[in-house]
Amino acid sequence: MFRRPFDDLSGARVFITGAASGIGRACAELAAAEGASVFLTDRNAEALDTVAAQVRTSGGRVPFVEAADISDHSAVKEMAARLTREHGAMDVVMNVAGISSWGTVQSLEHEQWRKMIDVNLMGPIHVIEELVPPMIEAGRPGHLVNVSSAAGIIGMPWHAAYSASKFGLRGVSEVLRFDLRRHRIGVSLVCPGGVDTGLTETIDIAGVDKATPAFEKAHKRFRSRAVSPDAAAEAILDGVRRNKYWVYTSNDIRLIHFLQRHCSPAYVLAMRAMNYGANRALPAVGRARRTGGQA
Ligand code: NAD
Numbered sequence: 001m002f003r004r005p006f007d008d009l010s011g012a013r014v015f016i017t018g019a020a021s022g023i024g025r026a027c028a029e030l031a032a033a034e035g036a037s038v039f040l041t042d043r044n045a046e047a048l049d050t051v052a053a054q055v056r057t058s059g060g061r062v063p064f065v066e067a068a069d070i071s072d073h074s075a076v077k078e079m080a081a082r083l084t085r086e087h088g089a090m091d092v093v094m095n096v097a098g099i100s101s102w103g104t105v106q107s108l109e110h111e112q113w114r115k116m117i118d119v120n121l122m123g124p125i126h127v128i129e130e131l132v133p134p135m136i137e138a139g140r141p142g143h144l145v146n147v148s149s150a151a152g153i154i155g156m157p158w159h160a161a162y163s164a165s166k167f168g169l170r171g172v173s174e175v176l177r178f179d180l181r182r183h184r185i186g187v188s189l190v191c192p193g194g195v196d197t198g199l200t201e202t203i204d205i206a207g208v209d210k211a212t213p214a215f216e217k218a219h220k221r222f223r224s225r226a227v228s229p230d231a232a233a234e235a236i237l238d239g240v241r242r243n244k245y246w247v248y249t250s251n252d253i254r255l256i257h258f259l260q261r262h263c264s265p266a267y268v269l270a271m272r273a274m275n276y277g278a279n280r281a282l283p284a285v286g287r288a289r290r291t292g293g294q295a
Pocket of ligand 1: 017018019020021022023024041042043044068069070071096097098099100119123147148149150191192193194195196197198199200202
């Protein structure tokens, strides 16, 4: 009862969160160009409408566009009920939307830890709760994509709050890849490394002024190594077509994951070096202190 690979996404109904920007937007454009009908959501209504209009202008089918905050369960529930009532069950559900906060345990505010879980973990859970049961009932082969991160695999500096959410999503995916197999619904766990998207601008680093030359230098270095959102979307849709569980968008993450599993001492050394390098490049992160009181 395993899901056979899709030849392509032509004719498939593909639901995408985070479609207003970056990886979600690139997935929407690519899936629509392949002939899928794309059902788009994001909390940023204006940017979402712009993406939907652009996809339609390029000849893509966008039967549904609705702004929602995925961390709000009742909003997701209402949207999903309307979507399913008007358009039927989806064939592919893609959890792409996410945010990022980094910081040390001394600098992260309670609200930042909470937000990571609410948006990056509970958001996809809300979508899964509301859209996967109709897929099961429809009885057709389908696919669920959960965009985690390299920070859902390895211990990157200052990523404790973000990793809490991304490892959580990895846990959900690890179970569902087996639970959903009997329903012929495949699962892909996407673990991007650097992708040059708006997230690199909106990233929130506790206690750090992003206008400093040290941050700008580190940001530039990150962007020079990052892959494009289009390349990430290619890797993700390839994962959907071929029913692949692990989806990497760059070889550095494939390599570090291999080292973690097969050569643990090399992984530990690499992580120590990364931590040392990060603290040298942005010492302000280590020095930052919480501003608020006890939460
Ligand atoms: P992005 O900022 O370009 O796009 C994220 C989109 O999610 C935005 O349009 C934003 O409005 C939307 N969003 C955020 N919070 C939301 C909420 N509560 N409800 C609904 N929509 C919401 O970022 P991106 O790089 O395209 O990120 C996509 C995913 O990839 C995220 O889950 C992110 O954690 C993951 N990721 C990105 C990178 C990277 O380097 N860019 C690396 C690893 C993982």
